[in-house]
Amino acid sequence: MTTRRTTLASRIGLPAAVVGLLxxxxxxxxxxxxxxxxxxxxxxxxxxLPSGIGFEHFEFVFDKGNFGTYLLNSAIVGLTTIxxxxxxxxxxxxxxxxxxxxxxxxxxxxxxxVQMVPLEALVIPLFIQMRDYDMLNSLLGLSIVYIALSxxxxxWTLRGFVATVPKEVEEAAYxxxxxxPRMFWSVLLPLVAPGLxxxxxxxxxxxWNEFVFAYTFMKGSDKYTAAVGIYQFFxxxxxxxxxxxxxxxxxxxxxxxxxxxxxxxxxxxxxAGAVKG
Amino acid sequence: xxxxxxxxxxxxAAEAARRRKKLITLTRPWLLLAPSLVVLAGxxxxxxxxxxxxxxxxxxxxxxxxxxxFTGFDHYSDxxxxxxxxxxxxPNTVFFAFACVGLTVALGTLVALLLxxxxxxxxxxxxxxxxxxxxMPAVTGTYVWIWxxxxxxxxxxxIAGSVGLIDPETTNWFTERGPFYAIATLNVVHHGFxxxxxxVLAGxxxxxxxxxxxxxxxxxxxxxxxxxxTVPTIKPVFLVVTILSTIWDFKVFTQVYLQPGGDGxxxxxxxxxxxxxxxxxxxxxxxxxxxxxxxxxVLLLIITVVYIRTLFRQGEExx
Numbered sequence: 001m002t003t004r005r006t007t008l009a010s011r012i013g014l015p016a017a018v019v020g021l022l023x024x025x026x027x028x029x030x031x032x033x034x035x036x037x038x039x040x041x042x043x044x045x046x047x048x049l050p051s052g053i054g055f056e057h058f059e060f061v062f063d064k065g066n067f068g069t070y071l072l073n074s075a076i077v078g079l080t081t082i083x084x085x086x087x088x089x090x091x092x093x094x095x096x097x098x099x100x101x102x103x104x105x106x107x108x109x110x111x112x113x114v115q116m117v118p119l120e121a122l123v124i125p126l127f128i129q130m131r132d133y134d135m136l137n138s139l140l141g142l143s144i145v146y147i148a149l150s151x152x153x154x155x156w157t158l159r160g161f162v163a164t165v166p167k168e169v170e171e172a173a174y175x176x177x178x179x180x181p182r183m184f185w186s187v188l189l190p191l192v193a194p195g196l197x198x199x200x201x202x203x204x205x206x207x208w209n210e211f212v213f214a215y216t217f218m219k220g221s222d223k224y225t226a227a228v229g230i231y232q233f234f235x236x237x238x239x240x241x242x243x244x245x246x247x248x249x250x251x252x253x254x255x256x257x258x259x260x261x262x263x264x265x266x267x268x269x270x271x272a273g274a275v276k277g
Numbered sequence: 278x279x280x281x282x283x284x285x286x287x288x289x290a291a292e293a294a295r296r297r298k299k300l301i302t303l304t305r306p307w308l309l310l311a312p313s314l315v316v317l318a319g320x321x322x323x324x325x326x327x328x329x330x331x332x333x334x335x336x337x338x339x340x341x342x343x344x345x346x347f348t349g350f351d352h353y354s355d356x357x358x359x360x361x362x363x364x365x366x367x368p369n370t371v372f373f374a375f376a377c378v379g380l381t382v383a384l385g386t387l388v389a390l391l392l393x394x395x396x397x398x399x400x401x402x403x404x405x406x407x408x409x410x411x412x413m414p415a416v417t418g419t420y421v422w423i424w425x426x427x428x429x430x431x432x433x434x435x436i437a438g439s440v441g442l443i444d445p446e447t448t449n450w451f452t453e454r455g456p457f458y459a460i461a462t463l464n465v466v467h468h469g470f471x472x473x474x475x476x477v478l479a480g481x482x483x484x485x486x487x488x489x490x491x492x493x494x495x496x497x498x499x500x501x502x503x504x505x506x507t508v509p510t511i512k513p514v515f516l517v518v519t520i521l522s523t524i525w526d527f528k529v530f531t532q533v534y535l536q537p538g539g540d541g542x543x544x545x546x547x548x549x550x551x552x553x554x555x556x557x558x559x560x561x562x563x564x565x566x567x568x569x570x571x572x573x574x575v576l577l578l579i580i581t582v583v584y585i586r587t588l589f590r591q592g593e594e595x596x
Contacts, residue, residue, distance in 0.1 A: 015537060017391050021403055025410040028421045028467065031432070032413075035424065046435035088313045095309035099302070107310065109585060114321040116581045118528045121549040121570035124557045125327035126320070128336075148320035151313055209414035211531045216558065227416045234420065236370040241424055246452075248417035263408055 005242060029252070036249045041242030057246035061233070067247055069222055070229035074251075077225060078207040080143040085203035086196055092151075093158035094188070115152035122128045127216055137220045141184050145213050150203035157202070161195025162188070187198075201262055208255060226251045325574070330585040332567035352568035361544065362552075365454075370527065370548040370573075373458050377465045382519050384466060385473025390503075392474065393481045404475075411471035415531040422520045423465045423536060451537040457546045464532050469525065471519045480514035481507070520584040527577055530554070549573045 036057055037040045038050035061067040095101075096108055103111040126145065127136075135141030165188060173183045189196075214225040221232075230251065281294050282302040332352055334345040356362055362542030388407065413421070425432050428449040484507065492502045508515065530550040533539045539546055541555035549569055557566030 004359050014391070014394065018395070018399060018403060021388060021391065022406050025406040025465070025471075028425070029409050029413060031422045031425060032417065040431070044432070045430050046432050046439065060539050088316065091309040092313040095306040099306040099309075101303070101306045104306070107314070110322075111313075111317065112513050113578070113581055114317050114325075114586060116577045116584075117321055117325055118550060118570065118577060120528070120530055120553045121567075121574050122321065122324045123329050123554065124563055124566055124570065125324035125331060127558075128563075129324065129327070132343075144316070145320060148316050151317055155313060183313045209416065211535075212554075213397065227414055229421065230416060231535075239424075239427075244420050245424070248420055252413050255414065256409055259408040259412045260405055263404060 020026050027246065032245050032248050035241055035245040038242065041245065042240065044241075057242035058250075061243050061247045065229065065233065065243060065247065066222070067226070067229055067250065070226040071250060073223060074208055074226040077139055077143045077146065078204045079258050080140070081146040081150060081207040082200045082204050084143070084147045085154050086200045088147070089151055089154035089158050089199055090192070090196060092155045093162050093192075094184075097157070097159045097162035099113055111155055115156075119149075123212055123216055126213070130217060135222050136217050139223065142214060142225070143207070145217075146203070146207040146210060149210070150199075150206040151171045154199040154203060158192065158195050165191045188214070194228045199260060199263060204258070205255060208251075328567045328574075331563055332571050334564055336563040338561065348564065352564045356565060356568050356572070361518050361547070365545060366454050366547045366549055366552050366569075369454065369546065370550075373462065373475050373529070373548060374523065374526040376458075377529070378519065378522045380466045381469040381522050382473055382515075382524070385470040385518065386471065386477050386515075388474040389477035389481055390507075392478050405580065407471040407474055413468060415468060416466055416535065417562065418468050419532050419535045422460055422467075423451075428461050433439065447536075451539075452543065452545075454545050457536060457538070461529070461532050461536060465526060465529055468532075469522060477511070477514055480511035484510050492532055516587050517595065520580065520587070523580055524577055524584075527573070527580070549576075 034050045035044060037053050037055070038044060039054040039056055040051045041057065044050070092111075096104060130136050130141055132212045133141075169187060169191070170183055173187045178186070209227060210225075211227050215231070218224050218228060224232075226247070230244060230247045233240050233247060298310050322470055331345075333347060333349060335348050336343055336345045373433045388403075392403055395403065423431075426434060428434055428451075429445050434443070434445045434448065434450070437443045440450075450460060488506050489502055489509070492506050497505065527549060529548070532545065534554070536546075539551060541547075541551065541559050547555070550573060553566045553569035553573065555566075556569060560566075
């Protein structure tokens with residue numbers, strides 16, 4: 001009885017579920033890319049196939065829309081965020097995973113709580129603060145905000161990774177006469193490298209995708225990030241869908257490539273964060 | 278004066294070494310934590326205190342600087358007595374968040390179970406598809422869904438029109454709360470379920486196969502095996518993805534703000550985040566905006582307390 005139902009389910013149910021899943025996940029992606037390539041984008045209606053293939057919209061967003069600058073801005077902000085967040089969160093993760101000290105639990109809980117703070121609550125005071133320090137319109141100022149936003153999650157995830165490195169491995173290194181920095185570089189760092197990759201990806205994604213702060217802080221149009229840059233092609237009543245989708249494609253595809261390359265590490269990174277803490 | 282040669286008294290040396298070691302042990306974790314704590318305190322904690330202060334003031338921008346007048350709890354009493362908050366903003370925020378969380382976790386779990394049963398090749402293909410949905414930034418994803426549901430020329434509007442469901446010339450999905458938030462929900466779930474699917478899958482892979490074999494021998498059907506074996510075994514994973522989704526979905530801003538009418542031009546579709554933002558930046562009423570932000574923070578803090586308590590209760594002796 002059970003076996004027959006299982007075979008029936010796997011004969012029809014599984015393929016149907018797979019097709020449904022692929023349609024639901026990929027159709028919006030397909031629609032974005034094919035609209036971007038369709039020279040008559042705004043007239044597509046219910047045509048599933050584009051009326052033609054061309055790169056006019058991509059040329060338009062680079063020539064008229066200044067999108068190259070926005071992508072560069074996003075890349076600068078993203079890389080700054082990655083480097084700083086990875087470094088800071090690794091130090092912090094080692095501290096909370098390896099050492100017993102007073103207030104350790106309180107520190108961890110505080111880190112958890114600040115992760116819950118809604119961005120809209122922060123955007124008002126940070127806007128005022130940034131304006132007072134003349135940091136509006138500054139890529140560095142925006143990066144600092146993103147570093148802070150990605151730190152809590154990064155610390156919690158990396159904590160899981162550092163905790164999985166057996167203490168014996170470190171102790172063995174000490175017995176062999178390694179100093180603490182040496183142990184860090186040659187023992188701990190290689191072992192937590194996958195976790196570091198996962199946290200860097202998350203930090204990069206945070207910075208790359210963020211809209212509210214970039215939209216509020218960056219008012220000079222040459223300082224837009226790519227996520228905000230799309231907004232200029234979008235109109236409430238009449239939207240040039242070709243350029244909107246071309247720039248959307250340019251923002252999405254790098255992330256997609258990233259995800260596919262690192263997806264194994266991504267899964268284990270999430271599991272370490274979720275299971276260990 | 279040169280130090281005396283030869284072995285020093287063993288007691289003093291050992292004592293000094295021990296004291297130095299103790300000092301290092303005490304300060305090292307704090308030195309490692311310091312940079313992160315400074316950044317978090319300066320950019321998350323301090324602004325949060327500021328927003329609390331701001332919610333008790335009237336803040337005005339004058340000649341590039343700001344002046345504030347203390348007004349006590351006026352903004353809160355105005356906010357809490359407004360029918361807009363109780364009839365529109367709060368229901369929108371809460372129902373939308375719970376719909377998104379429920380659907381995200383349910384769909385993510387189903388997909389994780391599916392991936393777990395697939396062979397290597399198809400699991401690979403489906404994982405890449407899921408990653409693609411995840412990789413679409415909230416901004417770009419939102420534009421795609423708007424384009425699909427665009428009145429008149431959007432794909433869904435045209436198909437619904439051609440089968441006679443709606444009149445595509447007059448139907449605008451975005452002007453009413455129901456359809457507006459249905460589209461936003463679709464968008465948030467599409468973007469959010471991959472995180473749940475991949476995390477739950479990672480959890481599923483840790484469950485020993487013997488448990489299921491034993492369950493099958495005892496005559497448990499698939500449904501019973503799921504509720505009695507899968508759910509209890511990876512309960513911590515479910516807790517974390519549910520609570521994280523809750524926190525994220527209460528804070529949804531971009532997906533609502535970018536949809537037509539979501540930027541404040543249609544009061545019907547306000548949620549707490551958008552309301553706070555519009556008050557502060559469009560109406561220059563920072564005080565009310567801050568009060569709404571505090572309200573949202575309090576809501577999320579309550580959820581956080583639940584989160585922390587469950588984390589502690591899952592038997593993590595050394596957090």
